[in-house]
Amino acid sequence: MSRRARLLLFAGGSALFAYLISRIGLAALIADAAETGWMFLPILLLYGFVYACNAAAWRLILAGEPRRPSFWRLYAVTASGFALNFVTPMVNVGGEPFKIAAVAPWVSTRRAAGSVLIHNVLRGLSFLLSWLTALLLGFVMLPHDAALLIALSVATLTVGALTAVLFSGHRRGALEKLLDALHHVPLCGRLARAFEPRRELLAQMDAQMAEFYQRHPGRFARALALEYLSRCIYMAEYYLVALSIGLPIGYLGAYLIGGLVSLIQNVLFVVPFEVGTKEASLYLLFQLLGLDPRLGVYTAIVTRIRDLVWIGVGLLLVWSAGRRTAVESVP
Known part of the structure; x- marks a missing residue:
């Protein structure tokens, strides 16, 4: 995507964000923030448990290696990797080479790359499963409008199909087949030729x-369960925000909101930093649930504050996460 297109998308998202803020009123958002008060602390700390599940799942993937990093080293690498991904909007790949390089001293670079790939596939499966959960909740909790039910049905079938494809790819390995397919896709021949010298590496992965x-x-199932648990913990963030400002939604309502917002954001991944998309999604979902939609925008702002704090933490951890100490070779 060209620089001009990225700038246009960023400008469009920023304009949507500014429009929603102006419609709601900055004073109202500040008042809601004051009402949240000390609840910002558990909201921020909650995401630390998300990273703990991610790191534990990654360590399970590495369990068969003669040596592997400690849990806390993987925790630091995980937090740093996600921070680097966030500051490389749209492609979200800045943290992946870092994670490979950080783990390579314990295993070979190829095995490190394979573990990162497996972890990303498992994370992808956990996202798909969480979206399916949210979509099924949508059939129960959202208004039974014909157009909305059709949209939910189409989304459920699509996400279900993607889950089956990704699960099959993980079970059989699909990188070499993907390279073969790229040779037959219009406009992708150059990309396929660029990866052709790495065919043997792809086959090994x-x-x-x-x-x-x-x-x-067994390890596969436990790692996937940990990744799905991380999504369940993440959804609790929306419950805590709602609790802090007196919104009458339970955990399942929070899961519905968080899951559908995550789905919409991933569909609109081309918008840098998801500017405007999260706010608009939450505004609409709160409206559909019969809640004050302006609180949806406030909820988005709270989650962005959490993003910024953890990006800062992750970037601070980059130095320690990428450095190996000789005594830390853990079997």
Whole structure:
């Protein structure tokens, strides 16, 4: 995507964000923030448990290696990787090379890359499963409008199909097949030729992915469960925000909101920093649930504050996460 297109998307999202703020009123948002008060602290701390689940899942993936980093080292690498991903909007790949390099001293670079890939596939599966959960909740909790039910049905079938494809790819390995397919996709021939010298590496990573699923199904299931748990903990953030400002929604309502917002944001991933998309999504969802929509925008702002705090923490951890101490080789 060209720089001009990125700037246009960013400007459009910023304009939408500014419009929503002006419609609601800055004074009203400040009043809601004052009402939240000390609840900002548990909202911020909650995301630390999300990273703990991510790090524990990654460590399970590395359990078969002769040596592997400690849990806390992987925790620091995970937090730093997500921070670097966030500051490289749209592509979200800045943290992946960092994570590979940070783990490579314990395992080979190829095995480190394979573990990061497997972890990302598991995270992708957990996202899809959380979206399916939210969509099923939507059938129960959202208004039974014909157009809305059709949209929910289409989204459920699409997400279900993607889940099956990703699960199959993890079980059998799909990188080499993807490279073969790229040769036949219009305008992708140049990209396929660029990756062709790395075909052997892709085949080895395919084998590593298939081995993890076929030889260690128990570890696969536990790692996936940890990733799904991380999504469940993340949804509790919306419950805490609602609780702090007296909104009458339970955890399932918070899960519905968080899951659908996450789905919409990933569909609109081309918007840098998701500017405007989260606010607009929450505004609409709060309205559909019969809640004050301006509080949806406030909720988005609270989650952005949490993002900024953890980005800062992750960037501070980059130095320590990327440095290995000799005594830390953990079997």
